[in-house]
Amino acid sequence: MSVDYKAEWPMSLHAPADSLEAKQPPIDNGLDVPDPARYSSADFMRKEWQQLWPRVWLLAAVTPDIPEAGDYTVFEIGHEEFLVVRQEDGSVRSFYNVCPHRGNRIALNDSGSVARFTCAFHGWQFACDGHLEKITDEATFDRKLVAHRPGLSEVRCDTIGGLVFINIDGKAPPLCEWIGLPPGYIENYEIDKMHVVRHVRSEWLANWKTGVDAFYETYHLPHIHPQTQGVMEDYSQYDLYPNGFSRMIVPIGVKSHRVSDQDSVDPYQQYMMREAGMDPTAFHGTSREVRGAIQQAKRARGKRLGLDYYDKLTDAQLTDSWATGYFPNVQIGMHPEGVFIMRFLPHATDPERFYYDNMTMFRYVEDPGYAVPGWMGLPPGVDVTGTTRPNIEKIPAGVAPNLGEVLDQDVELVAAVQRGSKSRGFRGPLWSDQEQRVRHFHRELDRYINSEK
Amino acid sequence: MADATRCAIPLAEIAEGQMLVRSINGREVVICRTQHGIYALDNVCTHAYARLNEGRLRGTRLICPLHGASFDVRDGRPLGAPATRPLTTHDLRIVAGRIEVALRPDAAEPQSG
Numbered sequence: 001m002s003v004d005y006k007a008e009w010p011m012s013l014h015a016p017a018d019s020l021e022a023k024q025p026p027i028d029n030g031l032d033v034p035d036p037a038r039y040s041s042a043d044f045m046r047k048e049w050q051q052l053w054p055r056v057w058l059l060a061a062v063t064p065d066i067p068e069a070g071d072y073t074v075f076e077i078g079h080e081e082f083l084v085v086r087q088e089d090g091s092v093r094s095f096y097n098v099c100p101h102r103g104n105r106i107a108l109n110d111s112g113s114v115a116r117f118t119c120a121f122h123g124w125q126f127a128c129d130g131h132l133e134k135i136t137d138e139a140t141f142d143r144k145l146v147a148h149r150p151g152l153s154e155v156r157c158d159t160i161g162g163l164v165f166i167n168i169d170g171k172a173p174p175l176c177e178w179i180g181l182p183p184g185y186i187e188n189y190e191i192d193k194m195h196v197v198r199h200v201r202s203e204w205l206a207n208w209k210t211g212v213d214a215f216y217e218t219y220h221l222p223h224i225h226p227q228t229q230g231v232m233e234d235y236s237q238y239d240l241y242p243n244g245f246s247r248m249i250v251p252i253g254v255k256s257h258r259v260s261d262q263d264s265v266d267p268y269q270q271y272m273m274r275e276a277g278m279d280p281t282a283f284h285g286t287s288r289e290v291r292g293a294i295q296q297a298k299r300a301r302g303k304r305l306g307l308d309y310y311d312k313l314t315d316a317q318l319t320d321s322w323a324t325g326y327f328p329n330v331q332i333g334m335h336p337e338g339v340f341i342m343r344f345l346p347h348a349t350d351p352e353r354f355y356y357d358n359m360t361m362f363r364y365v366e367d368p369g370y371a372v373p374g375w376m377g378l379p380p381g382v383d384v385t386g387t388t389r390p391n392i393e394k395i396p397a398g399v400a401p402n403l404g405e406v407l408d409q410d411v412e413l414v415a416a417v418q419r420g421s422k423s424r425g426f427r428g429p430l431w432s433d434q435e436q437r438v439r440h441f442h443r444e445l446d447r448y449i450n451s452e453k
Numbered sequence: 454m455a456d457a458t459r460c461a462i463p464l465a466e467i468a469e470g471q472m473l474v475r476s477i478n479g480r481e482v483v484i485c486r487t488q489h490g491i492y493a494l495d496n497v498c499t500h501a502y503a504r505l506n507e508g509r510l511r512g513t514r515l516i517c518p519l520h521g522a523s524f525d526v527r528d529g530r531p532l533g534a535p536a537t538r539p540l541t542t543h544d545l546r547i548v549a550g551r552i553e554v555a556l557r558p559d560a561a562e563p564q565s566g
Contacts, residue, residue, distance in 0.1 A: 109533035112521035113509045120520045387488055388512035
């Protein structure tokens with residue numbers, strides 16, 4: 001059995017140039033050290049509200065959450081809320097969640113399904129396409145005041161591969177141009193055929209960018225998450241794409257190159273083999289050969305179960321995490337069995353708080369041997385069939401979000417980095433090549449803040 | 454089943470994912486058939502008193518047509534705002550191909566509004 005990768009620096013899986021897995025050419029983002037005030041200053045936060053958030057495409061929803069006409073979800077960012085609504089013709093449209101009459105919120109919940117929207121304040125009604133259907137006691141309004149038939153205010157909305165994005169100011173380039181990833185990159189995972197099986201929104205005591213930065217590199221793994229060493233390589237293949245997008249391919253099913261024993265099989269590797277339907281006691285290879293063996297086992301199982309979309313995925317995609325950064329505030333850990341969506345949502349008023357919003361999505365396969373991957377960290381008893389969309393678990397600051405050991409470790413880390421970033425003794429972050437995604441993200445952010453974009 | 458606080462409905466009258474309404478002793482009860490079972494609950498939303506059978510049933514979630522409040526049909530607990538109070542659930546059993554619903558004893562008095 002061949003060893004199909006070697007931990008080296010710079011890390012590359014040596015995929016062919018025309019493959020979606022290919023190492024991307026480097027992008028020179030310079031060596032500037034940014035002023036760390038961006039992590040805590042109210043002024044910088046104000047600039048983000050003016051220059052950034054309205055002008056980008058924001059991940060507002062996933063299509064499996066709104067399968068039928070009238071289904072809606074609410075996307076909340078800062079002080080704004082948006083309805084994302086499935087239409088009769090199958091398209092998806094988005095509206096401010098606000099009644100044009102007195103400004104009440106139209107939807108008072110996170111999701112639902114309605115034939116029309118009815119404002120709870122005075123009973124005004126709106127069709128799912130946003131147009132005004134009924135003004136209660138309309139004869140008591142001066143006709144001139146409502147002659148424009150005030151409906152729900154619409155925002156630009158588009159979808160790609162099961163992901164729904166909105167653009168608040170309506171002036172961003174078309175979504176397909178703005179997404180910096182090559183065609184097929186998102187679509188091949190078929191997120192539209194997955195379901196949200198857990199949704200947790202926890203409040204963290206840090207700026208949203210402190211959160212993004214922490215999740216954009218695996219350099220910290222040996223130090224903050226040493227338990228990953230037996231099953232995950234921390235030299236990731238880092239790739240930069242246009243428009244602030246980026247990826248790290250995190251090889252999984254291997255020991256870190258920092259572990260001297262690369263022969264004996266780690267218990268975590270055995271666990272992963274079992275997940276892939278293998279019998280680890282029948283495996284006689286070395287630790288270095290486990291990842292390839294898992295890939296072959298998953299490939300064979302995919303064929304047996306009729307998972308045709310595997311044909312579009314490379315062998316490495318069957319084991320590895322393609323942690324993909326969607327500028328500005330999203331990272332999706334992409335795996336064939338499911339995806340882990342993280343949104344870093346700014347607090348409405350406090351630059352030193354953000355919401356870490358996680359949607360765990362799983363593609364249900366009705367087969368007794370097809371297990372939910374352990375990396376999803378699902379609590380026991382969670383319904384993974386997709387028949388019932390779980391409510392959002394909202395976790396206030398200071399309470400452990402129970403997202404699994406690794407993520408709970410990050411909560412502590414990120415809060416400590418936030419506190420340190422304000423010290424007079426800190427001159428700004430010094431980013432290595434292993435942190436090139438962080439630099440790429442901040443360089444793109446600066447283009448918005450400085451009106452270069 | 455001659456008791457005014459009960460009713461019986463042929464099982465074939467309600468498909469999975471569907472709802473039926475019956476008035477039992479002056480109280481409107483919605484019967485919801487889901488993948489997980491059949492359940493009977495009060496048909497009036499605890500938020501603004503809309504009739505829930507005019508809303509939608511998604512899995513085990515019953516969604517009010519007026520303001521989108523939602524309830525778990527298995528136990529009546531509110532799942533989504535603006536409702537905060539649970540729906541009353543009623544006893545239900547299947548006997549010889551018929552759904553029998555009995556008002557909960559503490560709910561057997563006619564609704565006063």
